[in-house]
Amino acid sequence: MGLTAKEFARLPKEEKDRRYKELSNHEAFIYRTRYDTAAGEVVGHIDFTEEEQRKNHEESEKFLRKIGVLKGGTE
Secondary structure: OOEOHHHHHOOOHHHHHHHHHHEOHHHHHHHHHHHOOOOOOOOOOOOOOHHHHHHHHHHHHHHHHHOOOOOOOOO
16 A cells, blocks of 8 residues: 555655655545645735725626626615
8 A cells, every 4th residue: 555645744845745656646635635735925914095995895896796796786
C-alpha cells in the first residue's frame, strides 16, 4: 500500500514536494480536500465614506438587476 493522505500531511514541505507522486489519485484528492488549506493574507482595508458606500451599493444593485439576480426596484 502507498502513502496515505494522513501520512503525507505530516511530512515536511520539502519532502511533500518530492513525494507527492507517491499518492494515489484518491489519496491526493483526500489530501487536497482535507489537509491542504489555502493560506490567505489581508493586504489592506479601505474605509469608505457614507457617500462612497451609498454609491457602491447603488452600483452593485444596478449590476445585480442587469444580470437578473435582483428583480424590481427595491430589493
